[in-house]
Amino acid sequence: MAEAGPWLTIIGIGEDGPAGLSDASRIALEQAEILVGASRHLALVPDGIASRRIAWPVPFALDPLLAERGRRVVMLASGDPFWFGAGSLVAERLAPGEWIAHPAPSSFALAAARLGWAIERCQCLGLHAAPLDRLRPLLAPDARAILLLRDGTAVGALADYLRVRGFAASTLHVLEALGGPAERVRRFGAADTLPGDIRHPVAVALEVAGTGDTLACVAGIDDGWFAHDGQISKRPMRALALSALAPRPGEHLWDIGAGSGAIGIEWLLAHPHNRATGFERDPVRAERAADNARRLGVDRLAIVTGSAPDCLFDRPPPDAVFIGGGLSAPLLAMLSTAMPAGTRIVAHAVTLESEMLLAEWHDRRGGMLLRIELAEARPLGSRRGWRASYPVVQWSAVL
The missing domain is CATH 3.40.50.150 (Vaccinia Virus protein VP39)
Incomplete structure (x- = not known):
């Protein structure tokens, strides 16, 4: 059993795996008895670390993690676990002294850094499991947004969504596997035919343009x-x-x-x-x-x-x-x-x-x-x- 103190360490991991981790994160990883995370994140960690690995169930549930309370557990998450990640869900279920977190740069931060965008002037949305309609209030000429999407099919659905609503002139910066050796950044128009090789994990930095209807910002919309x-x-x-x-x-x-x-x-x-x-x-x-x-x-x-x-x-x-x-x-x-x-x-x-x-x-x-x-x-x-x-x-x- 672990000594008194945090039994769970939440580590934000990038596409470069353990190579990009802080010293504190690497030490926690080396001392872990159990690793919990998405299958993709678990695959980034070499064999020999932790005696047992638990992949998140589908649909997502915290029960497998909570069942290991008291062991030395490391939970892996993408980038910053508290920005459209599972970190806040875990923190809500545990007492403050039970966990500690070591975040890494988020996909939003990496996307902004690649494009030179001021992130405070961008809308940031996680749309892995959310409808594209969440974008509707944001669609206005010259608006910028960074979106986390499920896969290449979702990028195509985003382009279709923009075209149907009159924003076919928008630009999509498609950013794949940010921070890892397979990173790729490509630019397309919403009206373009998108390639079929867009890989997960994927983010889209969106520059809105077009003549579609825009929601007013005051009470009493049409x-x-x-x-x-x-x-x-x-x-x-x-x-x-x-x-x-x-x-x-x-x-x-x-x-x-x-x-x-x-x-x-x-x-x-x-x-x-x-x-x-x-x-x-x-x-x-x-x-x-x-x-x-x-x-x-x-x-x-x-x-x-x-x-x-x-x-x-x-x-x-x-x-x-x-x-x-x-x-x-x-x-x-x-x-x-x-x-x-x-x-x-x-x-x-x-x-x-x-x-x-x-x-x-x-x-x-x-x-x-x-x-x-x-x-x-x-x-x-x-x-x-x-x-x-x-x-x-x-x-x-x-x-």
């Missing part, structure tokens, strides 16, 4: 981005709702009566660490909202199919709540008693009955009550006139 059946908070109302909800980094939103999912989606677009749960009683709309979220790169929108307030119980509490549908006295009563102090609430009403309900709650709980009336210029014979929408009453308050 309604055309969302598939819907008319059940949607329209762009001006959505902007006002999000302004009142005031999303902050890392916060969680409940979107009750999610409809197209537009409010939750824009909440998530506001910051990459934000979370949102949409509640929608219509299963067709619920699926449509989830699909909208996937297409716009925020597949982390959680959708619950059910009617409020029944579907709200036993859920992780939110920091803010938006009620766009299903407004009722029982719902407001439940929220006022069950939500933590400081929860922000924004509710929209169109009917006279729901307006009266919000007026009553404004009188009881304070906050701000707004009546919003919008009109849009439309053809009127040979001229134009104003066509008014139904007025919306918005109540916003801190519970």
Whole structure:
């Protein structure tokens, strides 16, 4: 058994194998009883080191590693284990004194170094097992991103994705086996026919160019981005709702009566660490909202199919709540008693009955009550006139 102290050493290893390791990493490797890692990483370590080797199972699970607690174990990971690696997953399961880590240069750092890019001005994404739609909010002319992809087939899928969305003029720097003897860097256009010999591990440094649609950076993106059946908070109302909800980094939103999912989606677009749960009683709309979220790169929108307030119980509490549908006295009563102090609430009403309900709650709980009336210029014979929408009453308050 190992002495008291870290039993696990997490080592970031590059394509050059042990030759590129620090002294501390080499010592830990030489003293290891057990090596754990991907088969590709285990193959980089010469025979004679460690008496046993364990390859990660498929699908990935930490159980084989955790079962060796107390032995001298070395876990191998690509480059920096805490940047789209398994390091953070292990750290969450172990006490601080049980592990120590020796990172190596990440694939992002190596890619930036090969191309002379300022890495702080690049978006860095790990897309080994994530959908390419995660790229959607980043696609804008002159944007740069460094992407870790699964294999050559995924590089081809990336080029197809860019072409379909109007960014065929983009440049792909394909970087294979960075840091090792088989390293190769090649440049292609998204419209080019890609070679069939692109090898894993592969990263792509992307320079975006083209005339495709670009997502706006402010609340209230165009309604055309969302598939819907008319059940949607329209762009001006959505902007006002999000302004009142005031999303902050890392916060969680409940979107009750999610409809197209537009409010939750824009909440998530506001910051990459934000979370949102949409509640929608219509299963067709619920699926449509989830699909909208996937297409716009925020597949982390959680959708619950059910009617409020029944579907709200036993859920992780939110920091803010938006009620766009299903407004009722029982719902407001439940929220006022069950939500933590400081929860922000924004509710929209169109009917006279729901307006009266919000007026009553404004009188009881304070906050701000707004009546919003919008009109849009439309053809009127040979001229134009104003066509008014139904007025919306918005109540916003801190519970």
